[in-house]
Amino acid sequence: MYINVSVFDTVSGELTRGGQELLQNWDANPNAIIWMDLIKVDPGLESQLLEDYFQFHPLAIEDTLRKNHQPKLEVFSDHVFFILRGVIAGEEPLSFTYQQLAMFVAPRFIVTRHQGQMSSASAAQWGYLMSSRSALERGTSYIAIMLATIITEQYLPLVQELEERLEAIEDGMFVSPRDEHLNELLYYKRQLKKLRRSAAYQEYIFVRLREGGIPYFPRSLRHELNNAYENLERVGSLCTLYGDIANDLMNGYLSLSSHRLGSIMKILTIITAIFVPLTFLAGIYGMNFEYMPELSWKYAYFGVLGFMTAIALGLLWFFRRRKWL
Amino acid sequence: MYINVSVFDTVSGELTRGGQELLQNWDANPNAIIWMDLIKVDPGLESQLLEDYFQFHPLAIEDTLRKNHQPKLEVFSDHVFFILRGVIAGEEPLSFTYQQLAMFVAPRFIVTRHQGQMSSASAAQWGYLMSSRSALERGTSYIAIMLATIITEQYLPLVQELEERLEAIEDGMFVSPRDEHLNELLYYKRQLKKLRRSAAYQEYIFVRLREGGIPYFPRSLRHELNNAYENLERVGSLCTLYGDIANDLMNGYLSLSSHRLGSIMKILTIITAIFVPLTFLAGIYGMNFEYMPELSWKYAYFGVLGFMTAIALGLLWFFRRRKWL
Amino acid sequence: MYINVSVFDTVSGELTRGGQELLQNWDANPNAIIWMDLIKVDPGLESQLLEDYFQFHPLAIEDTLRKNHQPKLEVFSDHVFFILRGVIAGEEPLSFTYQQLAMFVAPRFIVTRHQGQMSSASAAQWGYLMSSRSALERGTSYIAIMLATIITEQYLPLVQELEERLEAIEDGMFVSPRDEHLNELLYYKRQLKKLRRSAAYQEYIFVRLREGGIPYFPRSLRHELNNAYENLERVGSLCTLYGDIANDLMNGYLSLSSHRLGSIMKILTIITAIFVPLTFLAGIYGMNFEYMPELSWKYAYFGVLGFMTAIALGLLWFFRRRKWL
Amino acid sequence: MYINVSVFDTVSGELTRGGQELLQNWDANPNAIIWMDLIKVDPGLESQLLEDYFQFHPLAIEDTLRKNHQPKLEVFSDHVFFILRGVIAGEEPLSFTYQQLAMFVAPRFIVTRHQGQMSSASAAQWGYLMSSRSALERGTSYIAIMLATIITEQYLPLVQELEERLEAIEDGMFVSPRDEHLNELLYYKRQLKKLRRSAAYQEYIFVRLREGGIPYFPRSLRHELNNAYENLERVGSLCTLYGDIANDLMNGYLSLSSHRLGSIMKILTIITAIFVPLTFLAGIYGMNFEYMPELSWKYAYFGVLGFMTAIALGLLWFFRRRKWL
Amino acid sequence: MYINVSVFDTVSGELTRGGQELLQNWDANPNAIIWMDLIKVDPGLESQLLEDYFQFHPLAIEDTLRKNHQPKLEVFSDHVFFILRGVIAGEEPLSFTYQQLAMFVAPRFIVTRHQGQMSSASAAQWGYLMSSRSALERGTSYIAIMLATIITEQYLPLVQELEERLEAIEDGMFVSPRDEHLNELLYYKRQLKKLRRSAAYQEYIFVRLREGGIPYFPRSLRHELNNAYENLERVGSLCTLYGDIANDLMNGYLSLSSHRLGSIMKILTIITAIFVPLTFLAGIYGMNFEYMPELSWKYAYFGVLGFMTAIALGLLWFFRRRKWL
């Protein structure tokens, strides 16, 4: 449990860092803005801070506490409320866990609240921002956009590394199709759908912010907003592209492997189809009838052997001519 | 048959609960608002109340009485009319029955009418609301939104439990593909399509309410409206996501099982293809020709056995080298 | 050939019914409105009435006479022109023939013209309306909407009866998949696509009417317009839903039947694969070599029989262990 | 090479027809409008007329000369420029070649330029229009719309004749599925996609013209514009419908033929599976062991024959009971 | 590393070409406009020019330096920033590498920066433009559109050559289906998806420019903008069309080849199914029972041969009658 607080005096430019106790400093100084960061805070204290101290809207608090709320932006009478969702890459390609962030933004305060673990990289960028006078000087909405940018920039590298993998699968597939490809592509399709959905919700948040009209987010931030928007738009577009390619590869793999299996079965069946008439012929002369004139002919055995060879060659020639071999 | 009535005096703050007889109290007191809840009321009485007493629009009453009308919102000259559709979860995952609710909302009254059974959970929330002074104080439109929220929040838990089930199917599928998976996934796809359709109609109702312009629903209710909207939007989005994943799993299952079947057939056919030439050879020396010189050679039998072994091993080596085994 | 005419005096409230001759009454009385219904009228008379007497726009008449024009709404300088398309249910589920209706609507007249047969039910509603003083009192645009409602309400029952049939197919499919299912589902998919297309054109007509701005269709008719709109919207939505489900069932059926066939082939092939090595062994000892020491051993025959049983059981055990049986 | 020119005096109503030389008459008479039709004109003369005489915009001329430019409408400062694309039906159903038409329209002139061949039917309509005083009286934009209508009405008959063919394929398919169906349906799908694309571009041109705001195309032409729009909209909608049905039929054909093949293979394999155990049994008693007690039993042979019959009947009964036959 | 600079005096019409040193001339002359083209410039110098000298927005510079940024248009306070993406055709059909171009456009300057190689054709057009007085006279926004047109016109020829190839594949497929077709079509589908995505981003840039409202891009350039837009729109539309056709061909190929394989397997299996009963019969009379009365009948052998022929012919007749052959 951590409560990290930065209080910044917009007149004197003084930055004070500490814990919950700094709320008093902020209250006392009308020029001060505060950034309070809540990490795994005990529910009782958390509700006391959000409900009683800051008096956020009950529906916003409800959303904050719900697990896996979809990313959103909602304007309340005295603050703007965000839910954002980052991803922390796992070891496998495209594996990830979500990192949910709630933000309450108003001109004099920004309250951030984490659900789940932060990645070490974003924790570092976070820490840097908390002690950056120049960032706090640009106001709470600038901080909010910077945090959103940190969060959303986790998506692109996760998705981009897939291109190479997909091309490797395509190349490998035509050499030696293997069953694990199917499993892997199915997994990618599922993960890409989830990532695209997450990115789409957040892209929509930045579309609204870019359009203007959201309080406390001035037009001067439009390039930063556009930067975050473009990043998410690209993630969504790549998810669609790679998802389509994965689908095509999956279909291609299945076709190819059913095709190869078919060719094998064909050759095996041709082997059978050639020997079955020959075996029948051998069976004929294995019969024990008393009166079978051929049996006593001198070269009958060799004649039959020759006839069998002729049948076999004839069938082979027939199969070849019809391009079955 | 139940008629539950709450009459609330907006000046004195007095709440009276009872049955149909309270209509007189409401009529007599211009400060009073009424909530009348009709549960399986006898058609004659029902039409008397809706047509004669409240004089609702005939087309609204027609919609109310029709079974399975799609959810809708329509503004009439002196009331706003809603049809909403909840779901009551059955025992199987994703099984449900609909719970249809018609609502007539005006500043001085709200009339609610059920079709089908209510779930016990929503009946309890309903009862609580009927006797809640603080809720009635906020007006009939607030009551209407609360009821809609109760109804529409039944969808999300129903859909969410599917994620785990789908991952279990995916995991199980690669271990031992079973035919019931196909049946189950087909069933999920159908149910998800129905749920998404229901959610989409209701999402659209809240989009319209949120946009404003619907009489009696003031901007002060926008956070409650947004809450219901987001819930339904999420249901729809998850239905699409899970429906896509179910589809992918179904295709994956079919591919996998046809693939495995193919591999089995290949091995069985290889067994046949190896023994067929050997059997032919045995057939040759089972022929009864009088003049077959090999038959009298001393080690011919062992030579033929050796030759057969060589053919079998040669074919195995050939199949292995071509990666058929 | 029928020409049915109703002339209604909006001042005296007098209603006169008859044929073509009533046109004079209408001409003479500026307070009169007329409804002329043309059923299979001879082309010469028809063109005289539409072109010369009413002087409708040539492009509207061209559309009226064309077979199978898509449903439309077009505003001309002195009348509004509609083409609508009803369906008359056939005997098979989802079988139908179209019933095309052209309407010319202006404040003082409504001219309706049928192509093809009317269903008996709609003919009765039609007749009732023609002699209904209270309907004519509400004006020609009200008549037009009532006719459109009669026409478009034919769609919903046609589509709704499919739900039960689809569930029956789904249930039956997993018990005994039959080839006729495929044919039937293919047929449903085609019919649903045609119905959806027809409904979509007409839904769009009511969207435009509801939006307002179409002359002679006042806002006071909005609930009637909305009623027709909702009906058509539901038809379209159900067509999409059932079409999707039919598609899923078709894919499910094909998978299931190819799957079952595969299982059968597997067992048949296992039978062959077990007996082929045994037959080979029998072939060995059927060879006629002079020196085959085993042949003279006392219990060789029983030994071979035992060995064969061992091979058969071994193969069965092997196939079972690999879950091929 | 043809240059057909009509010059019409809007005051005197005089119509003069001829070649390139009429440009002088037009130049000299400010009341005259001109229609110049260029058919396979030599590039030098063409560029002299378009670039130097009429001074059209270089980008419009570039589009005119490019082969297969997509249909378009572009407003230039002193003329409106169209590229339209008709179709000339070939002998096969749905086969066609494109007929590209460029038009430059201004109040005083309309210049039309063909690429490729005209159909004889449209050439006749074209000729009629060129010498129609009443058409030229309505102005150059009316001429332009009439030409566009001639061009775009070539699509519908081409597409409509497909409905019958598709139903014939559907009926034939369930009787005797043939490989040519596959080829034919694949061909229809491709052609329908091309037609839909062409129709969609042109539909969009008429959407823009109908909306108004395009210079020289007054609101009084709206019914003619709507007529052309509806025609193209219907073409597009039918292309989509028939393309979907063709797709369903293709999938249906494939399923059906793979299904039938499967049934055949099953029966053939059952034949094999019944005889293989019997042949094994015969093989047993064909072995040459010295001590095989059964061989000398009196009715052993008939007993074995009976046993074989029993096995065969037993297997048949087993296959029947499991519904494999 | 090259820095190509053109400085053009808009008053005297003088054009000076050279390197980085011309920045001074431009600085000194308020009537001068500059075009600076940066090709593989060393990062230090590049950042000095972009950041320090021109003082472009840091987010624009970040986008410029990022590899594979999606095409975009962003308006900054004192310049408009573009990222465009051309394609350089490789040797295979549809193979290409991207050619990324960043442009900073303001009334007095245009700075262009390449990433990757230019094609020799576009390098030549580029060089021509840099020394074209008449182009520079029309201003920096005209230059920008000309460059964008050069870049985007590389797409169409790449895509168009596919039509012929696809028809060749379709024709060849029905004659002799080959496995490489599958690989090739899969490759086309992937490449078309990438091209369409690239074209769509750039199409959107021109939609925005055509709509107007982007600073420095006056309405007088609208025909040039429309020309580039139409080119990209056509690329996207053809990518969709050919992608769909490639998909249909792929499905057609797979169906066809599985179909042919099936027919072959059927005939091979028929061969087996005919000989298996005959071989059984031969096996019967190869048994060594002491008491088999038929063995000693005079014409038994010939009778059996005749019976076998009858069975074979009977089976052939049966298979033919059921249309299996």
Ligand SMILES: [Mg+2]
């Ligand atoms: Mg999604």
Ligand SMILES: [Mg+2]
């Ligand atoms: Mg972007």
Ligand SMILES: [Mg+2]
């Ligand atoms: Mg996007």
Ligand SMILES: [Mg+2]
């Ligand atoms: Mg996207």
Ligand SMILES: [Mg+2]
């Ligand atoms: Mg795909």
Ligand SMILES: [Mg+2]
């Ligand atoms: Mg739906």
Ligand SMILES: [Mg+2]
């Ligand atoms: Mg939301």
Ligand SMILES: [Mg+2]
């Ligand atoms: Mg949504």
Ligand SMILES: [Mg+2]
């Ligand atoms: Mg939705």
Ligand SMILES: [Mg+2]
């Ligand atoms: Mg789906």
Ligand SMILES: [Mg+2]
């Ligand atoms: Mg998918």
Ligand SMILES: [Mg+2]
């Ligand atoms: Mg599929």
Ligand SMILES: [Mg+2]
């Ligand atoms: Mg349609």
Ligand SMILES: [Mg+2]
């Ligand atoms: Mg509705």
Ligand SMILES: [Mg+2]
């Ligand atoms: Mg709809």
Ligand SMILES: [Mg+2]
């Ligand atoms: Mg719909």
